[in-house]
Amino acid sequence: MSALVAESRLTRRFEKLKEKNRAALVTFITANDPDPALFRQLLEGLPTAGADIIELGMPFSDPMADGPSVQLSSQRALQAGVSIDDVLGAVADMREWEMDTPVILMGYYNPIYRYGPAEFSEAAANAGVDGVIIVDLPPEEAEELNQHLRANNLHMIFLAAPTTDETRLPRVLDHASGFVYYVAVKGVTGTKSADVSEVSARVAAMRKQTDLPIGVGFGIRTAAQAAEMARFADAVVVGSAIVDIITDGIDKDRRPQPGLAARVLDFVKDLANGVQTARLGGDNETSVKTSTGAGA
Amino acid sequence: MAEARNTYRDGPDDQGHFGLFGGRYVAETLMPLILEVERAYDAARADPSYAQELESFLTTYAGRPSPLYFAERLTERFGGAKVYFKRDELNHTGSHKINNCLGQILLAKRMGKTRIIAETGAGQHGVATATVCARFGLECVVYMGAKDIERQKPNVFRMNLLGADVRAVEKGSATLKEAMNEALRDWVANVDDTYYLIGTAAGPHPYPTMVRDFQSVIGEEVREQMDAVEGRLPDTLVACIGGGSNAIGLFHPFLDDSDVRLIGVEAAGKGIDTGEHAASISGGNPGVLHGNRTFLLQEDGGQIRDAHSISAGLDYPGIGPEHAWLHLQGRVDYVSATDEEALAAFQLCSKLEGIIPALEPSHALSYVGKIAPELPADHLIVINLCGRGDKDVFTVADALGTEVGAGS
Structure with missing residues (x-):
């Protein structure tokens, strides 16, 4: 059950960033939020703004693991209209001009199950997708989809949570591919702030059990927080904080205010700057800094 | 078609699956x-x-066992099968x-x-x-x-x-x-x-x-009580289904009694054809929601649809996974009753039996009103009267166009 995706756009990106001794910035936005035009504008601007990996939300009517920010964003996207084919179409168009930035899709299983796990995996690979995160598919239920993802050289990225104990962690790591996504808080997305020393202790403990890159997400809202995590994590995921700028920048008919895309991309630039400079200078240049007293 | 089974009572497997259904999608x-x-x-x-x-x-706290009651006047009205109520509305808190x-x-x-x-x-x-x-x-x-x-x-x-x-x-x-x-x-x-x-x-x-295990006390009691009153098993068991807890509790102890017919009644809302209903089996497809795979009301793209029922307890776009499995096995028949039919049954039961049922079991009663007249007088039907109707009086008054507390 080990990762069979040997080499990919995603592994290459992590290799490259490791050489530069810095973490990847992963930015999350929801496909077609608040409408297809603004979404496409953001997608076009993200690589230049400093997103090293693009995570796209595939909206679901019942996003049970998400807090209010991503719930609203999914709702807006569904109102604007969005199907799996729309999401894949946007990625395929992006691949016309952007070949190096990995794209990961995040969503819930039901829309994929209806689409067909085999058909979805093939279509996603053809569109230029690199991996998927399916929130409600723990390792126990994942094989139905994962067999087809592997066959199409796509990574299935699994979450490890603060509740994932020592006996369970090997099971998660055994299935993981691409990178391991450590959920930094006990909670849904965008509602709590991550505790850096706790997270760094957990990441250090996980490193003893896996060679895969380890990303950290949930509860990271500012460039400063992203920088703190980027000192020891291989990837830092920011979602709700980006989505909130969209929420604040539209009118009640979901029409974006002038300059909204630029505001979102400016925030991504801030985040990128934080992540890119996190390990420069000072005493934090080692890739893993175990906090004192946290007892991994 | 499903192959013949020795037992329908051995699920789920150790991963929580009832065939295709169930599981742990969290x-x-x-x-x-x-x-x-x-x-x-x-x-x-x-x-x-x-x-x-x-x-x-x-x-000592819930008041079990709940009685098995012969609904004599409804039986007379339907003019066919003998209708019994399993009185789970008499439990402490008013439902199963x-x-x-x-x-x-x-x-x-x-x-x-x-x-x-x-x-x-x-x-x-x-x-x-x-x-x-x-x-x-x-x-x-x-x-x-x-x-x-x-x-x-x-x-x-x-x-x-x-x-x-x-x-x-x-x-x-x-x-x-x-x-x-x-x-x-x-x-x-x-x-x-x-x-x-x-x-x-x-x-x-x-x-x-x-x-299911905790609710199976319902069916186990019916088994004993019917034996005490009629000296045999019932012929037909009928229960309403939202998620399906009262129904699986009634059915499960009888799953391997092949002569006992089991009928689950979903909420057809304004009618299955209108799209405004809560009948996941009659009008849905397999999918994954809330931690399990089961029949769900959903769009082609896999977005979950809103359910509709006059009964808040049945107003859910899914159904328990064991029901989904029993449906595919053909062991339980899943049918439906509309808002209007449930309302009529609600009133009929109140007037003829002096029991105000909840709107949920009123769906089951409404279906019994359709089949009982065609069945012989020695055919024994048990309806799970899983809740009492006090909570529904405002909803029913609204639906009937009367006002509660207006001092009529």
């Missing part, structure tokens, strides 16, 4: 908890003192929900949890949960759709009296589906001290199994 944060609940439940089941304690509370809540609260106590969360539609499960939390001194938070709060005011007030914190969920259709989403989000955020007391035979494994 976020990783919840997986360790779900596994912990499963271990704790297995340990409790193996412990005779747990069974004894539960039995004692079922008897207390059976499951007692079982799970004792489990939560064994696990050392101090905070209980629950979702509720009609408020029956919310009231039962608030009740056992009061009895055992545990903090209680109940998530309820804003629309359901509006149409089930008496139950909201009861929960407040019992000390529960009732939280309105405004999102989406503001009914049971959203309440369950919100309860799951709460659980993810409060994993250390919180136990999620699910009220229906759905959700991630082991909940569908656990709820």
Whole structure:
């Protein structure tokens, strides 16, 4: 059950960033939020703004693991209209001009199950997708989809949570591919702030059990927080904080205010700057800094 | 077609699957908890003192066994089969929900949890949960759709009296589906001290199994009671189905009695053809939601549709996974009754039997009104009267165009 995706756009990106001794910035936005035009504008601007990996939300009517920010964003996207084919179409168009930035899709299983796990995996690979995160598919239920993802050289990225104990962690790591996504808080997305020393202790403990890159997400809202995590994590995921700028920048008919895309991309630039400079200078240049007293 | 089976009672497998259905489709944060609940439940089941304690509370607190009642005047009216009611509306808190809540609260106590969360539609499960939390001194938070709060005011007030914190969920259709989403989000955020007391035979494994086991007391009693009165098994069992906890509780002890016909009645709302209904089997497809694979009301693209039923307790776009499996096996027949049919049955039962039933079992009664006249006089039908109708008087008055409390 080990990762069979040997080499990919995603592994290459992590290799490259490791050489530069810095973490990847992963930015999350929801496909077609608040409408297809603004979404496409953001997608076009993200690589230049400093997103090293693009995570796209595939909206679901019942996003049970998400807090209010991503719930609203999914709702807006569904109102604007969005199907799996729309999401894949946007990625395929992006691949016309952007070949190096990995794209990961995040969503819930039901829309994929209806689409067909085999058909979805093939279509996603053809569109230029690199991996998927399916929130409600723990390792126990994942094989139905994962067999087809592997066959199409796509990574299935699994979450490890603060509740994932020592006996369970090997099971998660055994299935993981691409990178391991450590959920930094006990909670849904965008509602709590991550505790850096706790997270760094957990990441250090996980490193003893896996060679895969380890990303950290949930509860990271500012460039400063992203920088703190980027000192020891291989990837830092920011979602709700980006989505909130969209929420604040539209009118009640979901029409974006002038300059909204630029505001979102400016925030991504801030985040990128934080992540890119996190390990420069000072005493934090080692890739893993175990906090004192946290007892991994 | 499904092959003939020796037993229909051996599910689920050790991963919580009933054939294609069931399972554990939850976020990783919840997986360790779900596994912990499963271990704790297995340990409790193996412990005779747990069974004894539960039995004692079922008897002295819930008021079990509930009677099996011969509905003589309805039988006369239908002019065919003999109609019995399993009187689970006489339980403490007014529905079958207390059976499951007692079982799970004792489990939560064994696990050392101090905070209980629950979702509720009609408020029956919310009231039962608030009740056992009061009895055992545990903090209680109940998530309820804003629309359901509006149409089930008496139950909201009861929960407040019992000390529960009732939280309105405004999102989406503001009914049971959203309440369950919100309860799951709460659980993810409060994993250390919180136990999620699910009220229906759905959700991630082991909940569908656990709820079924706790509700099976209904069917087990019917078996004994019918034997005492008629000296044999019943011929047909009928129960309403939202998530399906009262139905699986009635059916499960009879699954291997091939001569006993089992009928689940879903809510057809304004009619299956209108799209405004809550009949997941008659009008849905297999999918994954709220931790399990089952039949769901959904769009082609896999987005979940809003359900509709006049009965808040049936207003849910899914159904328990064991029902989904029993449907594919052909062991249980799943049919439906509309809002209008349920309303008519509600009034008929009130007038002829002096029993005001909840709108949920009124669906089952309505279907019995269709089949009983065609059946012989020695055919024995049991309807699970799983809830009483006090909570529904405002809804019914509204539907009938009268005003409650206007001093007529």
